Amino acid sequence: xxxxxxxxxxxxxxxxxxLALEDEGYAAHAVATAEEGLIEQRRVGADTVLIDLMLPxxxxxxxIRQLRRTDDVPIVVISARDDxxxxxxxxxAGADDYLIKPVAVKELAARLRALRRRSRTAxxxxxxxxxxxxxxxxxxxxxVRLHGAEVPVTRTEFQLxxxxxxxxxxxxxREQLLQRVWGYDxxxxxxxxxHVGRLRHKIEDTPGKPRHxxxxxxxxxxxxx
Amino acid sequence: xxxxxxxxxxxxxxxxxxLALEDEGYAAHAVATAEEGLIEQRRVGADTVLIDLMLPxxxxxxxIRQLRRTDDVPIVVISARDDxxxxxxxxxAGADDYLIKPVAVKELAARLRALRRRSRTAxxxxxxxxxxxxxxxxxxxxxVRLHGAEVPVTRTEFQLxxxxxxxxxxxxxREQLLQRVWGYDxxxxxxxxxHVGRLRHKIEDTPGKPRHxxxxxxxxxxxxx
DNA sequence: TCTCGGCATGACGATTTCATGACAAGACTG
DNA sequence: CAGTCTTGTCATGAAATCGTCATGCCGAGA
Numbered sequence: 068x069x070x071x072x073x074x075x076x077x078x079x080x081x082x083x084x085x086l087a088l089e090d091e092g093y094a095a096h097a098v099a100t101a102e103e104g105l106i107e108q109r110r111v112g113a114d115t116v117l118i119d120l121m122l123p124x125x126x127x128x129x130x131i132r133q134l135r136r137t138d139d140v141p142i143v144v145i146s147a148r149d150d151x152x153x154x155x156x157x158x159x160a161g162a163d164d165y166l167i168k169p170v171a172v173k174e175l176a177a178r179l180r181a182l183r184r185r186s187r188t189a190x191x192x193x194x195x196x197x198x199x200x201x202x203x204x205x206x207x208x209x210x211v212r213l214h215g216a217e218v219p220v221t222r223t224e225f226q227l228x229x230x231x232x233x234x235x236x237x238x239x240x241r242e243q244l245l246q247r248v249w250g251y252d253x254x255x256x257x258x259x260x261x262h263v264g265r266l267r268h269k270i271e272d273t274p275g276k277p278r279h280x281x282x283x284x285x286x287x288x289x290x291x292x
Numbered sequence: 293x294x295x296x297x298x299x300x301x302x303x304x305x306x307x308x309x310x311l312a313l314e315d316e317g318y319a320a321h322a323v324a325t326a327e328e329g330l331i332e333q334r335r336v337g338a339d340t341v342l343i344d345l346m347l348p349x350x351x352x353x354x355x356i357r358q359l360r361r362t363d364d365v366p367i368v369v370i371s372a373r374d375d376x377x378x379x380x381x382x383x384x385a386g387a388d389d390y391l392i393k394p395v396a397v398k399e400l401a402a403r404l405r406a407l408r409r410r411s412r413t414a415x416x417x418x419x420x421x422x423x424x425x426x427x428x429x430x431x432x433x434x435x436v437r438l439h440g441a442e443v444p445v446t447r448t449e450f451q452l453x454x455x456x457x458x459x460x461x462x463x464x465x466r467e468q469l470l471q472r473v474w475g476y477d478x479x480x481x482x483x484x485x486x487h488v489g490r491l492r493h494k495i496e497d498t499p500g501k502p503r504h505x506x507x508x509x510x511x512x513x514x515x516x517x
Numbered sequence: 518t519c520t521c522g523g524c525a526t527g528a529c530g531a532t533t534t535c536a537t538g539a540c541a542a543g544a545c546t547g
Numbered sequence: 548c549a550g551t552c553t554t555g556t557c558a559t560g561a562a563a564t565c566g567t568c569a570t571g572c573c574g575a576g577a
Contacts, residue, residue, distance in 0.1 A: 141410075151396040158402040163410055164389070171376040177383040185366075185388055185410050221553060226293065238434040243336055247295045250319040257535090258555065264536060275536095283434040284534070284563070285447025446564060482524090483566065489525060500525095509523070509574075 069183065072113035073097040074104035074130065075145070076122050080168070084117070084145075087172040093179075101130035108134060115179055120146040120157065128160050135161035141182045145170055199292060202270055202279050204232050213270055223248065224266045227259075231280065231290040240287035263288055294408065297338035298322040299329035299355065300370070301347050305393070309342070309370075312397040318404075326355035333359060340404055345371040345382065353385045360386035366407045370395055422457055424517060427495055427504050429457055438495055448473065449491045452484075456505070456515040465512035488513055 071093045075081040081097045088095035096113065098104050101122050108116060116134065120127035131142055144157045147168040154165045163186075164178055198204075203212040206229055211218045220228065226248045231239060239247075241256035249258070263280060271277050282288050296318045300306040306322045313320035321336065323329050326347050333341060341359065345352035356367055369382045372393040379390045388411075389403055422429040428437040431454055436443045445453070451473045456464060464472075466481035474483070488505060496502050506516050 151399050154396075154399050155402040158406045163406055171379075174376050174379050177380040181383045181388055182410075185407075223554070230293070237432040243295075246319050246321060246336060247293050250293065250314065252321055255556075257557085260535065261537085261555075267536095282535075286434045286450075289433065448565075480567075482568090485524065486526080486566075489527095492525095507524075 068092065068094045069115065069179075070094045070096065070111065070113040071179070072104065072108055072111065072116045074099075074101060074116065074118040074122065074127075076100065076119060080119075084170075084172075088176075091172065091176040093176075101125035101127065104130060105133055108138065108140070112138075113140065115183065116140055116142045117145055118142060118162075120144060120148060120153065128156060131157065131160040131162050139186075141179075141186050143175075143178065143182065145175075199235075199279050199290065204228060206232070211270065213272075218269050220266065220269060223262060224269070227262055228266060228270075228290075231288065235290045236292045238283045238286045238289045243287070259288070293317065293319045294340065294404075295319045295321065295336070295338040296404070297329065297333055297336065297341045299324075299326060299341065299343040299347065299352075301325065301344060305344075309395075309397075313401075316397065316401040326350035326352065329355060330358055333363065333365070338365065340366045340368065340408065342368050342370055342400075343387075345369060345373060345378065353381060356382065356385040356387050364411075366404075366411050368400075368403065368407065370400075422460075424460070424504055424515065429453060431457075436495065438497075443494050445491070445494060448487055449494070452487055453491060453495075453515075456513065460515045461517045463508045463511045463514045468512070484513075 069092075071088055073081060073084055073088070073095060075084065075097065076099045078099075081099065085095045085097050096107070096111065098107050101118075102125055104116070104118065107113075118127050118130060122130070125133075127144065127146070131144075134140065134142065141164075142162045144162045144165045145168060146153065146157075146165070149167045157165055163182055166175060166178065201214050203210075203215075205212075209225060211220050211225065211228065227244065230244060230247045241259040244259050245251045245254050245256065263282070267277055267280055268274075270279055279291055280288060281291050294317075296313055298306060298309055298313070298320060300309065300322065301324045303324075306324065310320045310322050321332070321338065323332050324347075326343075327350055329341070329343065332338075343352050343355060347355070350358075352369065352371070356369075359365065359367065367387045367389075369387045369390045370393060371378065371382070371390070374392045382390055388407055391400060391403065420431055422431070426439050428435075428440070430437070434450060436445045436450065436453065452469065455469060455472045466484040469484050470476045470479050470481065488507070492502055492505055493499075495504055504516050505513060507513050
């Protein structure tokens with residue numbers, strides 16, 4: 068059974084939501100403040116956290132941020148405030164979904180199922196530093212290194228490389244690359260060739276024999292893992 | 293850049309959403325019908341699909357179900373209908389989120405970011421590998437391996453192999469293969485023979501005794517599981 | 518065994534697909 | 548404002564690939 072932790076200060080809503088969730092087959096557990104919620108989640112480790120934004124003491128936003136420091140648990144906000152600004156802030160703080168009170172329990176249950184479907188895996192990815200043999204890509208730093216030495220690449224080249232990197236090992240068609248790097252719907256696909264060529268000059272040692280950025284004839288290009 | 297596919301029949305909404313998404317830094321691409329959407333997603337493979345529910349022809353629910361049969365892409369519904377029943381049905385069909393028109397673009401963008409944050413970890417190692425004894429087929433990588441070593445294969449050969457693979461174990465007639473790989477309605481069936489022959493040179497070790505790509509006299513070819 | 522239709526295969530010209538160098542129009546910098 | 552960097556377009560040539568055809572083989576049924 069799925070364990071849900073509800074953080075909500077209003078007694079009536081808290082009680083009715085717990086009952087409704089139990090009806091839907093969840094093991095629901097509720098507390099009234101953000102502080103209790105943090106402790107409880109650390110202790111119990113529910114599969115999903117439901118949280119109100121307006122809480123006495125620590126507010127919902129801060130609670131979400133603190134949860135997110137240590138926990139990748141799916142978080143759904145349930146709030147009376149329907150302001151776009153609040154919604155964006157909550158999602159940016161680390162929430163996964165935002166429902167406006169009064170909530171339809173069926174909808175809540177469906178959203179919880181959808182979210183759970185999506186959150187199957189647990190491990191959080193570390194800072195990405197991707198290595199392909201002697202080629203290093205640091206997306207956050209905007210750096211490309213070959214044999215440890217930084218290689219100057221232009222913005223377009225870098226984006227192209229990142230796009231290929233995001234799908235390392237997969238073939239991306241010129242069309243896909245045009246769409247993703249340039250934002251074109253249609254356009255001259257030779258443009259991709261030209262940039263791939265330029266990139267190769269910089270990141271391949273042996274001309275004519277690309278080891279990283281290989282072309283798959285008739286399909287596109289890919290970055291060799 | 294993140295590629296988004298929008299499926300929306302209303303011209304005004306479609307255009308304004310595309311522009312708004314591009315402002316937010318997405319590579320947006322739009323079609324007007326569910327049927328086009330399915331084709332487009334198979335062709336281009338966006339990172340996220342936005343879809344309206346009320347569409348001419350195939351409706352949004354069915355489109356979501358069909359997408360989900362082959363694709364794990366995040367799907368966000370954007371609909372004018374605010375009925376709980378519709379929301380639940382869409383989420384159950386496989387959607388990840390549901391927004392009610394008119395949508396606040398900032399909220400949409402925030403939800404897309406949240407969804408992407410959530411999906412990224414899950415679908416990282418999604419490279420399919422299909423194995424037939426010593427023969428390996430990696431559709432996304434555009435690779436064919438025999439005894440672990442990569443075999444260079446042309447596009448048509450690769451498509452032919454994928455098609456046979458999709459129906460592994462069952463016989464496909466030359467006519468079916470012509471239709472599926474070449475798109476011909478009619479044509480010279482010898483063409484299939486020639487390509488099967490070329491493919492065999494590459495993926496069979498013992499000439500004259502095909503172990504993977506078997507011909508069924510009078511019927512067609514099949515890939516032996 | 519003979520015959521015949523289905524199948525395999527090698528060759529070849531036509532076409533497609535790629536790589537690359539050159540160039541001009543911006544963008545950026547000092 | 549001049550010089551440099553970046554970017555998109557184009558032309559060209561090389562190489563890989565495609566579809567067709569002709570030829571010959573092989574298996575199944577008589």
